[in-house]
Amino acid sequence: MKKIFLILPLLFLIFSCGNTKVEKVENAFYYWKSNDYPSSSNKEKDILINQNIKKLYVKFFEVDYTDAMGSFPISKTGFSLNSYCDEKSTSFYEIIPTVYIKNIVFQKSNEKDLDKLADNVNFLINKYAIERLDSLKVSEIQIDCDWTASTKDKYFYFLKKLKPISQKVISATLRLYPYKYPNKMGVPPVDKVTLMCYNLINPLADQSKNSILDLKELESYLNTGKKYPLHLDVALPVYSWMQVYQNNQFTGVLYDVKDIKPHLKEIKPLWYEVQKDTVINYETYLRVGDKIKYEEITADKIIKAISIIKKNIKFDKEITVTLFHLDENQLNNYSDEEISHFYSDFIK
Structure with missing residues (x-):
């Protein structure tokens, strides 16, 4: 009897530490085309309809830095909501403006500069929302940045400033290194994060591995055994x-x-x-x-990556899965059924 009482707490501990089963997945895409690319295609429209996509993370612009100009926007999007809405669309999409900020911006900026940057980013997002989205209400902003241990304090300061100015939900992308080492890299002061499960390796650093997605490398970053302290969504690559x-x-x-x-x-x-x-x-x-x-990123490789992700990450019951990115040339490599599996496999 004594052995039974010793075993029961151990079993309870094992099962209580298990992953929460994902019960609902919201299907999403990143839209990452700059204004020198065609804004839409019939193939892309059909994919959005067939995959029941209601959410699009749209790169509005990027932020770069030079000593002469300071911080300035580049690579603005040509996205227009009207180009993706037609008679087959049953409702409007939720558009999340996404801004990629180069790490050099935080290396070179002081707090006064970052106060101005938060104001400027918010202003441009509102401006483009009126011009490109027919004044569609925007409730969330996502910031994309490859921050480092040396820039995290300034980056986090910027995120804290953007929240009250924008009065919106603030999300951020999360690379695998800061996911594995939150004590060193910090946890961004945002409402939620999207874990980017690709671009694991410097493309020129290792000639023997697929830098977009190497399955062993992916698992080595994910097997932390701990739940990340913020709500975690997932992004997967659908490009080669x-x-x-x-x-x-x-x-x-x-x-x-x-x-x-x-x-x-x-x-x-x-x-x-x-x-x-x-x-x-x-x-x-x-x-x-x-x-x-x-x-090359094949459907089989993505499905194997999803299995690794599910095995290692403790999710909430509802998550967003976002594919990078909405581009006809890349999506021609996958069937509609394969794309559907990239979402539905998270709840199997």
């Missing part, structure tokens, strides 16, 4: 790219890969050699012998 190396020097990245794939010969895992001189998009000229690192 090719890194181009000419004369053994990195020269750029290609996203539209369908034209070049027939002219490649695999020389080792992830690596290919160009077999025919090829012009891509009238801009990039590939020569015979050029090397290509093809980092």
Whole structure:
């Protein structure tokens, strides 16, 4: 009898520490096109309808820094709500303005600069909401930043300032390193975070791994055994790219890969050699012998990543799953059924 009483508390502890079962997933997409890209396509509209998408995280602009200009907006979006709403749409989308702020902004700014930045970010978001969203009410802002231990205090100061100015829910993206090491990297002072389960490795740092999504690398960051102190949503990659190396020097990245794939010969895992001189998009000229690192994200790889995420993360009952990003060229690599699984697998 004594052994039974000793075992029961242990069993209770094990089960009480288990993951909360996700009961509801809100399907979402990131929209990350700048204003020099077409704003919409029929394929993208159909995906939003077929996948019952009601929420879009739309990059409104980015913030960069120079000594001459200070902080300034770049890469503004060409997104227009009207271009995604037609007679088949049953309701309006919830649009979450998203702003990517480069880490150099916080390296170079003092508190007075950050007070001004919070005002300017809020002003531009409101301006674009009127112009692009037909004055659709915005209830949330998401800030995207690769902050470091040395910039976290300034970044967190900015987030605290933005909250009362905007009078909106503030969310932030969360990379895997700060997720694993919250004591070192801090917990951002926001209402919730979206865990970015991609871009795990510096693209040029490890030539043997897929820098977008390496499953072993992903699990090594997630197996903390602790629940993150904020509500946690998830973002997954639905894009692939090719890194181009000419004369053994990195020269750029290609996203539209369908034209070049027939002219490649695999020389080792992830690596290919160009077999025919090829012009891509009238801009990039590939020569015979050029090397290509093809980092492909297949549906099977995403499903395996979801299994790892579910195994290691303690979620709330309701979460948002956001795919990066809404781009016809990339989404052509997946069937509607596969995309649907990227959402529904979280509640299985």
